[in-house]
Amino acid sequence: MDLQTQLEDLKTATLEKISATKELAEVEKIRVETLGKKGPITEVLRGMKDLSAEERPKVGAFANQIRDLLTEAIEEKKTVLNQVALEAALAKETIDVTLPGKQISQGSRHVLTQIMEEIEDTFVGMGYQIIEGNEVETDHYNFERMNLPKDHPARDMQDTFYLSDDLLLRTHTSPVQARTMEDHDFSKGALRMISPGKVFRRDTDDATHSHQFHQIEGLVIDKGITMADLKGTLETMLKTLFGEDRNVRLRPSYFPFTEPSVEVDVSCFKCGGKGCNVCKYTGWIEILGAGMVHPNVLEMSGIDPTIYSGFAFGLGPDRIAMLRYGVNDIRNFYLNDVRFLEQFKGE
Ligand code: FA5
Numbered sequence: 001m002d003l004q005t006q007l008e009d010l011k012t013a014t015l016e017k018i019s020a021t022k023e024l025a026e027v028e029k030i031r032v033e034t035l036g037k038k039g040p041i042t043e044v045l046r047g048m049k050d051l052s053a054e055e056r057p058k059v060g061a062f063a064n065q066i067r068d069l070l071t072e073a074i075e076e077k078k079t080v081l082n083q084v085a086l087e088a089a090l091a092k093e094t095i096d097v098t099l100p101g102k103q104i105s106q107g108s109r110h111v112l113t114q115i116m117e118e119i120e121d122t123f124v125g126m127g128y129q130i131i132e133g134n135e136v137e138t139d140h141y142n143f144e145r146m147n148l149p150k151d152h153p154a155r156d157m158q159d160t161f162y163l164s165d166d167l168l169l170r171t172h173t174s175p176v177q178a179r180t181m182e183d184h185d186f187s188k189g190a191l192r193m194i195s196p197g198k199v200f201r202r203d204t205d206d207a208t209h210s211h212q213f214h215q216i217e218g219l220v221i222d223k224g225i226t227m228a229d230l231k232g233t234l235e236t237m238l239k240t241l242f243g244e245d246r247n248v249r250l251r252p253s254y255f256p257f258t259e260p261s262v263e264v265d266v267s268c269f270k271c272g273g274k275g276c277n278v279c280k281y282t283g284w285i286e287i288l289g290a291g292m293v294h295p296n297v298l299e300m301s302g303i304d305p306t307i308y309s310g311f312a313f314g315l316g317p318d319r320i321a322m323l324r325y326g327v328n329d330i331r332n333f334y335l336n337d338v339r340f341l342e343q344f345k346g347e
Pocket of ligand 1: 158172173174201203208209210211212213214215221243257258271286287289290291312314315316317318319330
């Protein structure tokens with residue numbers, strides 16, 4: 001058989017093989033077998049040296065033509081098979097958008113954070129600035145600057161976690177008062193601030209006491225501030241939080257850093273004021289302490305008490321949340337039980 005016929009047969013057989021196969025790997029195998037270095041075409045081209053000078057260019061051109069034709073057929077087949085594979089993959093991965101979605105459990109802000117942000121909003125609306133304090137405080141700011149010198153008996157009112165002789169976990173947010181007063185420039189106007197945060201006491205945990213809880217400190221200093229300003233401010237806040245219906249009472253009290261001092265109680269959410277285990281049979285739950293800033297506290301911060309006066313308060317958002325939602329044990333806020341926390345998701 002002459003070389004041309006051999007090539008013609010090779011072309012026909014290879015095209016048949018290409019057309020019959022459905023596998024990409026098979027096409028590649030055909031390519032290597034037919035067009036590769038050890039394949040028949042290379043073989044034919046190698047045998048050309050035995051041809052006459054006249055036949056050589058003819059056979060050479062024919063061999064090249066067949067090689068190009070087969071190369072093209074192979075590439076075409078590969079493209080087709082790739083497309084088929086892609087379509088099959090796409091068909092398999094089709095997403096049915098009508099199927100019901102998976103429920104993703106979404107977290108939410110803690111109920112105490114929500115209450116604190118609501119209180120912050122109320123005060124920001126009244127022109128207060130929000131100041132951050134330190135959870136680790138010095139004895140100096142936590143006690144001494146609040147008119148509680150060392151060995152003052154009223155230190156017993158707030159049993160303290162000491163970290164060293166001088167450092168402690170703050171027992172209230174009141175030290176932020178002293179830090180803010182000493183920095184304030186009164187030539188630029190009155191001081192109105194609130195300071196929310198965590199506080200710590202060696203209290204025995206019970207339904208209304210936790211060893212870690214929250215406070216929001218409030219402080220206003222200006223010329224001519226009176227107890228009436230304090231009462232009006234607290235009433236505005238409590239009405240916003242509890243509505244008009246809840247009973248509120250101011251009770252004379254004692255804090256070393258205010259004079260006069262009051263404590264504010266709200267009627268118990270559980271018994272409505274009759275007396276029960278939550279309110280310790282008093283009918284009331286105490287939510288904040290307040291008063292007119294003591295002249296000693298002003299003086300220690302470099303403020304002249306004959307010119308300026310002010311009021312301060314420290315309220316307990318944990319107790320407010322209890323009253324608002326009828327939560328009968330403060331410890332629920334700290335147990336991280338999702339079943340409890342989920343109830344406040346929509347708030
Ligand atoms: C104080 O801590 C004062 N610094 C408040 C103050 C500020 C008075 C400025 C005057 C001027 P008291 O210890 O009463 O006061 O605490 C204030 C509020 O924190 C309480 O009314 C109560 O709502 C809350 N509270 C106190 N102890 C606990 C506790 N163990 N667990 C939860 N809440 C508490």
